[in-house]
Amino acid sequence: MTDRKATLTFDDKTLELPIHSPTAGPDVIDIRKLYAQGDVFTHDPGFTSTSACESTITFIDGDKGELLHRGYPIDQLASKSHYLEVCYLLLYGELPTAAEMEKFENTITRHTMLHEQMTYFYRGFRRDAHPMAIIVGVMGAMSAFYHDSTDISDPRQREIATHRLIAKMPTIVAWAFKYSIGQPFVYPRNDLDYAANFLNMCFSVPAEDYEVSPVLARAMDRIFTLHADHEQNASTSTVRLASSSGANPFACIAAGAACLWGPAHGGANQACLEMLREIGTVDKIPEYIARAKDKDDPFRLMGFGHRVYKNFDPRAKVMKESADEVLDLLGIHDNPTLQVAKELERQALEDPYFAEKKLFPNVDFYSGIILEAMGFPTSMFTPIFALSRTVGWISQWKEQLSDPAHKIGRPRQLYTGHPFRDYVEVENRG
Numbered sequence: 001m002t003d004r005k006a007t008l009t010f011d012d013k014t015l016e017l018p019i020h021s022p023t024a025g026p027d028v029i030d031i032r033k034l035y036a037q038g039d040v041f042t043h044d045p046g047f048t049s050t051s052a053c054e055s056t057i058t059f060i061d062g063d064k065g066e067l068l069h070r071g072y073p074i075d076q077l078a079s080k081s082h083y084l085e086v087c088y089l090l091l092y093g094e095l096p097t098a099a100e101m102e103k104f105e106n107t108i109t110r111h112t113m114l115h116e117q118m119t120y121f122y123r124g125f126r127r128d129a130h131p132m133a134i135i136v137g138v139m140g141a142m143s144a145f146y147h148d149s150t151d152i153s154d155p156r157q158r159e160i161a162t163h164r165l166i167a168k169m170p171t172i173v174a175w176a177f178k179y180s181i182g183q184p185f186v187y188p189r190n191d192l193d194y195a196a197n198f199l200n201m202c203f204s205v206p207a208e209d210y211e212v213s214p215v216l217a218r219a220m221d222r223i224f225t226l227h228a229d230h231e232q233n234a235s236t237s238t239v240r241l242a243s244s245s246g247a248n249p250f251a252c253i254a255a256g257a258a259c260l261w262g263p264a265h266g267g268a269n270q271a272c273l274e275m276l277r278e279i280g281t282v283d284k285i286p287e288y289i290a291r292a293k294d295k296d297d298p299f300r301l302m303g304f305g306h307r308v309y310k311n312f313d314p315r316a317k318v319m320k321e322s323a324d325e326v327l328d329l330l331g332i333h334d335n336p337t338l339q340v341a342k343e344l345e346r347q348a349l350e351d352p353y354f355a356e357k358k359l360f361p362n363v364d365f366y367s368g369i370i371l372e373a374m375g376f377p378t379s380m381f382t383p384i385f386a387l388s389r390t391v392g393w394i395s396q397w398k399e400q401l402s403d404p405a406h407k408i409g410r411p412r413q414l415y416t417g418h419p420f421r422d423y424v425e426v427e428n429r430g
């Protein structure tokens with residue numbers, strides 16, 4: 001914090017507003033006293049110029065294409081670390097010592113089972129329900145099954161809820177998948193690592209042996225790591241807003257998952273792969289690029305563009321390498337979807353429209369190709385994103401609750417409806 005001030009002058013008023021300097025990123029003008037002192041609001045739909053909280057978890061420099069978790073760059077974390085270590089880092093602020101890591105892994109591993117009664121809850125859904133519909137329901141229902149970790153004023157209960165969410169999400173998501181394909185639920189195996197256990201719960205069946213490939217488990221772990229947190233995106237802001245009212249952690253995380261589902265956010269990976277399949281062959285690409293540029297056509301290139309990244313998405317780079325590795329391992333060399341993706345990326349990046357608007361492939365552009373090659377249907381892409389992001393949501397939730405200055409989130413509005421008018425009796429209308 002500094003003594004610098006911004007001066008705002010309007011009508012006959014002049015207000016001095018404090019300026020805060022972050023450790024990285026643009027300065028912030030503190031407008032909290034603006035309404036009280038100046039009787040005006042700021043107007044910023046979509047929050048394009050608004051900082052809604054103070055945070056020490058994740059930093060993004062959209063111009064440089066930089067993503068840091070607690071200061072560590074995502075490409076180093078993706079290549080040298082692993083998901084549970086990144087979870088620890090996001091939650092507690094520092095990389096764990098070997099002993100801390102062992103304890104954390106042990107805690108997560110011992111909470112992977114779901115309450116058995118929850119299997120009946122799954123069975124209440126239609127088999128053809130989108131897995132996200134099931135997951136949002138089951139996450140919210142956790143507050144009905146785990147009452148003993150819903151008191152947010154108790155730090156121990158907060159900790160238990162955090163561990164439960166990270167530990168149980170793979171089981172929740174894998175079971176939504178199993179339910180949708182009519183296969184029996186596979187119970188978690190605590191001898192496997194986090195990603196391998198998830199793959200085992202998704203792809204093993206009681207009738208035969210299934211061995212998780214270490215390369216696929218590594219690729220899965222990398223997908224989890226790359227999606228772990230992304231500062232104040234739409235779903236995380238939803239979690240913070242829900243939490244600001246004092247709602248329990250499971251309800252808050254379910255709210256975040258519901259927001260993530262939209263195609264402009266976590267639903268983009270499913271939409272992107274469906275688009276690549278619809279394009280089908282490289283000769284059709286110019287037609288789709290022309291449609292994306294046409295203002296009268298609502299079509300957008302899914303997996304392109306980002307609110308914050310205006311140079312490149314550092315996660316997309318790592319994801320592209322992973323896609324090559326996974327397809328190599330599986331012996332998939334002439335995958336038409338990948339060919340369309342690579343050529344679409346090349347043509348779009350050469351097109352002045354995309355360059356001028358600073359539209360680059362985002363993390364979702366390549367993740368779908370990997371997940372499809374692993375055997376996941378497109379409907380599972382957003383659930384896997386939700387699984388990965390749970391740690392980000394819960395870390396931000398934890399941070400918000402530990403800030404004594406946090407308040408209920410309550411935006412105001414620029415009202416453009418009718419001013420006051422008297423009620424009109426029905427016989428006098430029209």
Ligand code: ACO
Nearest residue numbers: 263264265266268292300301302303304305306307357362
């Ligand atoms: N294809 C074509 N044009 C685009 C695209 C796209 N994918 N994205 C943005 N544009 C254009 C817009 O039409 C707009 O043009 P205009 O200035 O002439 O009106 C301009 O670029 C700016 O776009 P906005 O929508 O204003 O940018 P915003 O920051 O609000 O949106 C978003 C970002 C939602 C990600 C957008 O780029 C998009 O819809 N992309 C496709 C969906 C997608 O991939 N989402 C995943 C995001 S990453 C994530 O959640 C993991």
